[in-house]
Amino acid sequence: MDKPRQYIVFNMDGEDYGIDISEAHEISRLKEVTIMEFPRAPDFVEGIISLRGEIVPAIDLRKKMGIEYKKRDKETRIIISKFDKKIIGIIVDNITKTIEFEPEEISLVPEGIKDINLKYVKFIGKKDTDIVTILDLREILNIQEENR
Amino acid sequence: MIYLSNLEEEMFNLFIEETTEQIEKIEEGILSLEQEYDNETIKEIFRMIHSVKGSSSSMGFSKMAEFTHDLETLLDKIKTQTIEFNRDIVDLLFECLDKIKEMKTNIIKSRSDDIDFNDVREKIIKIIGKKHIKNINKNALEEFDITEYELLVMDDAAKKGENVFIIKAEIDPNTILKSMKAFLAINNLKSIGQVLRVWPQNYETIEDDEFEGKIKLILITLRAKDIVEKNIDAAGDIQKTIVEKFEGKEIENNRLIDIKVNDKLQDNGLFRQEKRDYIRVNIVKLDKLIGFVGELVIDSGRLLQIKARLKAKYKGDPDIKELITSAEHINFIGTELQESVMSVRVYTIENIFSRFQRMVRDLASRSDKNINFITEGKDTELDRGILEEIVDPIVHLIRNAVDHGIETIQERTAKGKKPQGTIKLTAKHQENSIIIEIEDDGKGLDIETIKNKALEKGIIKLDELDVMPDEEALNLIFIPGFSTAKVITDISGRGVGMDVVKTNIEKLNGIVDIESEKDKGCKFIIKLPLTLAIIQALLIKEGKINFAIPLPSVIETIRLTQSEVKKNIKKIKGKEAYVWRDKVIPIIRNKDYFNISSNSKEDKVFLIIVGFYEKCICFIVEKLMGEQQIVIKNLGEYLGKGKLLGDVKGISGATVLGDGNIAYVVDIPDIVRTLKEHE
Numbered sequence: 158m159d160k161p162r163q164y165i166v167f168n169m170d171g172e173d174y175g176i177d178i179s180e181a182h183e184i185s186r187l188k189e190v191t192i193m194e195f196p197r198a199p200d201f202v203e204g205i206i207s208l209r210g211e212i213v214p215a216i217d218l219r220k221k222m223g224i225e226y227k228k229r230d231k232e233t234r235i236i237i238s239k240f241d242k243k244i245i246g247i248i249v250d251n252i253t254k255t256i257e258f259e260p261e262e263i264s265l266v267p268e269g270i271k272d273i274n275l276k277y278v279k280f281i282g283k284k285d286t287d288i289v290t291i292l293d294l295r296e297i298l299n300i301q302e303e304n305r
Numbered sequence: 306m307i308y309l310s311n312l313e314e315e316m317f318n319l320f321i322e323e324t325t326e327q328i329e330k331i332e333e334g335i336l337s338l339e340q341e342y343d344n345e346t347i348k349e350i351f352r353m354i355h356s357v358k359g360s361s362s363s364m365g366f367s368k369m370a371e372f373t374h375d376l377e378t379l380l381d382k383i384k385t386q387t388i389e390f391n392r393d394i395v396d397l398l399f400e401c402l403d404k405i406k407e408m409k410t411n412i413i414k415s416r417s418d419d420i421d422f423n424d425v426r427e428k429i430i431k432i433i434g435k436k437h438i439k440n441i442n443k444n445a446l447e448e449f450d451i452t453e454y455e456l457l458v459m460d461d462a463a464k465k466g467e468n469v470f471i472i473k474a475e476i477d478p479n480t481i482l483k484s485m486k487a488f489l490a491i492n493n494l495k496s497i498g499q500v501l502r503v504w505p506q507n508y509e510t511i512e513d514d515e516f517e518g519k520i521k522l523i524l525i526t527l528r529a530k531d532i533v534e535k536n537i538d539a540a541g542d543i544q545k546t547i548v549e550k551f552e553g554k555e556i557e558n559n560r561l562i563d564i565k566v567n568d569k570l571q572d573n574g575l576f577r578q579e580k581r582d583y584i585r586v587n588i589v590k591l592d593k594l595i596g597f598v599g600e601l602v603i604d605s606g607r608l609l610q611i612k613a614r615l616k617a618k619y620k621g622d623p624d625i626k627e628l629i630t631s632a633e634h635i636n637f638i639g640t641e642l643q644e645s646v647m648s649v650r651v652y653t654i655e656n657i658f659s660r661f662q663r664m665v666r667d668l669a670s671r672s673d674k675n676i677n678f679i680t681e682g683k684d685t686e687l688d689r690g691i692l693e694e695i696v697d698p699i700v701h702l703i704r705n706a707v708d709h710g711i712e713t714i715q716e717r718t719a720k721g722k723k724p725q726g727t728i729k730l731t732a733k734h735q736e737n738s739i740i741i742e743i744e745d746d747g748k749g750l751d752i753e754t755i756k757n758k759a760l761e762k763g764i765i766k767l768d769e770l771d772v773m774p775d776e777e778a779l780n781l782i783f784i785p786g787f788s789t790a791k792v793i794t795d796i797s798g799r800g801v802g803m804d805v806v807k808t809n810i811e812k813l814n815g816i817v818d819i820e821s822e823k824d825k826g827c828k829f830i831i832k833l834p835l836t837l838a839i840i841q842a843l844l845i846k847e848g849k850i851n852f853a854i855p856l857p858s859v860i861e862t863i864r865l866t867q868s869e870v871k872k873n874i875k876k877i878k879g880k881e882a883y884v885w886r887d888k889v890i891p892i893i894r895n896k897d898y899f900n901i902s903s904n905s906k907e908d909k910v911f912l913i914i915v916g917f918y919e920k921c922i923c924f925i926v927e928k929l930m931g932e933q934q935i936v937i938k939n940l941g942e943y944l945g946k947g948k949l950l951g952d953v954k955g956i957s958g959a960t961v962l963g964d965g966n967i968a969y970v971v972d973i974p975d976i977v978r979t980l981k982e983h984e
């Protein structure tokens with residue numbers, strides 16, 4: 158990782174989380190999409206949306222990470238991600254900004270921190286006063302890295 | 306494997322596609338010859354073989370070219386009635402065709418046609434005489450190091466009636482710039498025909514002291530010998546010219562094939578490419594187009610809904626009026642477009658029927674059985690995708706009919722049946738479905754054997770079996786694990802059991818059923834949707850969730866009030882059942898099956914009888930929303946063990962409805978199959 162990389166940042170319960178911008182295909186307001194509940198799917202699956210005729214499953218990030226439920230509001234966004242042939246929507250509380258981290262501003266999760274969600278965390282990014290937990294979307298969405 | 310550039314790849318694919326098509330047509334031809342000899346058919350086969358020869362040699366598959374050339378010779382003998390046409394010839398033709406198929410398979414697999422064909426060649430030689438094969442006009446061509454391909458080109462040209470000249474010329478050794486003279490002479494010849502090859506190859510640049518002044522070449526031209534000679538002489542300083550006519554590979558030793566002047570026109574016709582009003586289209590491109598058209602139709606349906614709302618809202622507004630007119634027109638065009646595009650993907654079932662004819666013939670001839678194979682409805686049109694997928698199941702069912710259904714001649718005679726057994730393959734349209742039936746008049750399925758085997762394999766318990774009606778017990782053969790005998794099919798080379806037959810059919814949103822009677826015969830009935838991509842579906846709503854049930858699965862819908870439901874629904878061993886047409890069928894409540902929370906206060910519910918013949922279930926749903934055409938989208942990327950949506954049973958895909966909402970396509974066969982697990 159030599160070049161600086163950009164991340165989309167959102168805030169959940171006061172903590173900043175980031176997703177690599179190359180993994181986000183587009184971002185929509187939640188109220189702009191209709192979600193159809195998918196019967197008998199795992200709890201964190203919000204349902205299916207139709208994105209210009211494509212069938213896209215959407216997940217609730219809070220539920221997936223085991224964070225307490227928060228009421229949806231006008232800030233709620235859905236991030237559309239594309240992996241190989243799969244398109245998946247991720248519902249987050251908001252999108253606050255984008256941030257760029259130099260390689261030296263990225264570090265692994267410090268030892269000693271014990272969290273059940275640790276496996277979803279890729280790196281910690283630090284810049285001035287910003288501390289962003291960068292998430293591993295492939296791990297969260299359970300996407301096997303077939304082509305690598 | 307050799308790396309091919311895109312263009313080469315395309316050429317290669319085209320070659321394979323064309324060859325496959327020609328092989329199929331040749332097979333049809335031979336089959337029809339077997340029924341009745343017809344010279345036109347021989348000519349047709351000849352034309353196909355010739356075309357295979359041409360394309361294979363131009364692709365560099367010299368063995369295939371060589372072999373098809375031998376076959377051409379044989380066909381020529383048949384055509385000119387030099388040899389008698391009989392059963393042996395038919396067998397030989399089939400054998401030759403199999404050889405070509407084998408070569409083609411090998412070409413696909415490893416880009417090589419290196420298949421030994423000497424065994425078949427020996428047989429051809431035996432029939433037509435050794436002399437006529439591989440008899441290259443040696444005297445004239447001896448010193449010529451020509452390739453097989455060049456020889457084929459020469460042979461073709463000679464047959465077409467063009468003149469093929471083998472030319473030797475000597476330039477005066479004292480001439481300076483001999484290569485210049487050679488160039489002039491050859492240039493002159495190029496103006497009157499095609500110069501196939503020149504020896505030495507570097508005649509244009511060769512230095513005088515290295516050049517003896519002798520050139521050899523092969524010329525294909527329509528001009529006569531004296532014109533050719535004049536053209537060579539015109540270069541000047543030519544000392545000696547020998548122009549020999551090449552008459553074709555076999556001519557010398559075979560006067561019978563000598564092309565007579567009267568036949569010339571007709572024979573020329575043989576080699577002309579059939580005029581075609583077709584273009585080849587990549588199926589991926591076509592499917593993409595069909596997908597887009599499907600979306601367009603859905604969107605235009607949506608437009609109509611908006612139109613209705615706007616109409617009510619802005620009564621009399623001239624802009625709205627115009628909008629409505631164009632929306633209606635778009636809808637009309639969309640529907641027409643869809644029909645036209647779909648018809649492109651549609652093939653007649655005849656394309657696969659002919660293969661079965663051959664298969665039954667071969668299978669029967671290997672056993673002590675006499676079988677009359679009848680096909681009906683070969684003009685029935687079917688989506689190409691379905692057609693390809695349905696071949697294997699039909700192959701399997703026909704094989705079974707031949708191997709296990711039809712008895713030997715002795716057995717039949719002993720039973721007092723006609724010695725000749727009949728297998729009938731029928732295809733027909735029925736409403737929005739295609740019905741394919743495979744029927745034989747053999748011994749029928751032995752219900753006791755099936756029951757015993759199912760018990761033995763632990764597929765079913767004795768107490769369950771005791772209450773099971775015979776019609777249902779027949780279906781046990783479709784359960785995975787029932788049939789352990791792996792049958793290797795001739796066509797696909799893969800082993801399939803009856804469970805695979807059923808799964809394959811269900812993958813196409815189709816259903817299969819059996820009717821059987823001891824010593825009367827057995828009948829398999831396959832019901833398929835008209836197309837793969839777009840199907841007619843019944844839309845239902847449960848709570849907030851939309852579902853779509855493919856119409857081929859629906860037998861009947863019944864509307865009942867809650868009190869009627871109470872009256873009509875019976876409980877058997879704690880499980881709900883419904884009496885329908887004197888039969889007790891299990892009930893599945895959609896709401897419970899998919900675990901949907903709904904507080905519907907509707908007094909009425911809908912009973913949808915789904916399934917096929919003996920295997921029906923009663924599906925209870927909250928709301929019926931009507932019928933609609935839907936484009937099924939696969940959820941395979943997300944559905945299944947360890948995948949995002951989990952291993953959810955009973956849903957085979959999703960579709961986007963006219964209003965942009967989503968509906969889940971209910972997988973009825975899957976629900977019926979997993980009925981036991983669910984309970």
